[in-house]
Amino acid sequence: MESTINIYDIYKTMSDNKIILIYQGLFDQAMIKSVIAMTEKKLIQENIEEGLRRKLFNVMVEGLQNICKHQLITNENSQNPFLMIGKEEAAYSVVTGNFIKNDKISIVKDKIDYINRLNKDELKEHYKTARLNSVISDVGGAGLGFIDMVRKSGNRLDYKFYESDIHFSFFILHSKISNN
């Protein structure tokens, strides 16, 4: 079999880095359901404790539904969102990547930076206030995803924006879920 990509390299990279799953393509509810079912099955096989599984499930749903609701639909397949689930020592990682308009960067950045500065009790208060004031948007979101991801995972969100051109950037969001 001839191929321009070396499958064994990909396999090695995935197993050396303990990557469970990599996906690139459009996100929809059916895709989310299957990814979750697949990951849960794998975690059960690995005898991962229920509390950690629940936290990972939580963070995955919020992260994936976020993308589902905010992904840019373009004709360019190369602009499809991305998902990676992996393991780093004792923690699991959920990494998502999607293109966003450059003029939206500061809104997203400010939102995450603000949440990342809060301690546990402040997060709880912020969540409660934000929920009271939230209105379900046209795309069906409550605007609470990032706060919930930090609360449930117990870890701050890492992020990075890679400018792709004058209009768009690739936004990477990394959430670590550990048992604490």
Place this chain on the structure above:
Amino acid sequence: MLNIIATEDTPEITFNGETNELIISGRSLPEDVSTFYKPVFEWLEGFSNTQTPGTVFKFKLEYFNTASSKIILDILMKLEDMMESKQSELKIEWYYFESDDDMLEAGEEYKELVEIPFHLIAC
């Protein structure tokens, strides 16, 4: 009666207007919460116009996403209005797995927000 069968991403809804036992159970992460919960609010609207002695609303959720968390708050607010306007008896039972601290905490947070008898029950 309102009966909605559970799916992988939506909860089971069993509202019985004769026994006045209203139950939401399972997982709630629908793609579109507003559409999914529309019949719930419509049913509650009709129910609030009838006599409702000793109503028990049971939340038996194992997971809900943030959009559902907002909807649950709206349901509780609706129940509170019902209780205040008719002075009918109503109580909430919030079930959680004993090992699930997040679900307990979620129940505690709702309990602080509404003036309805609210019981947290470990199972």
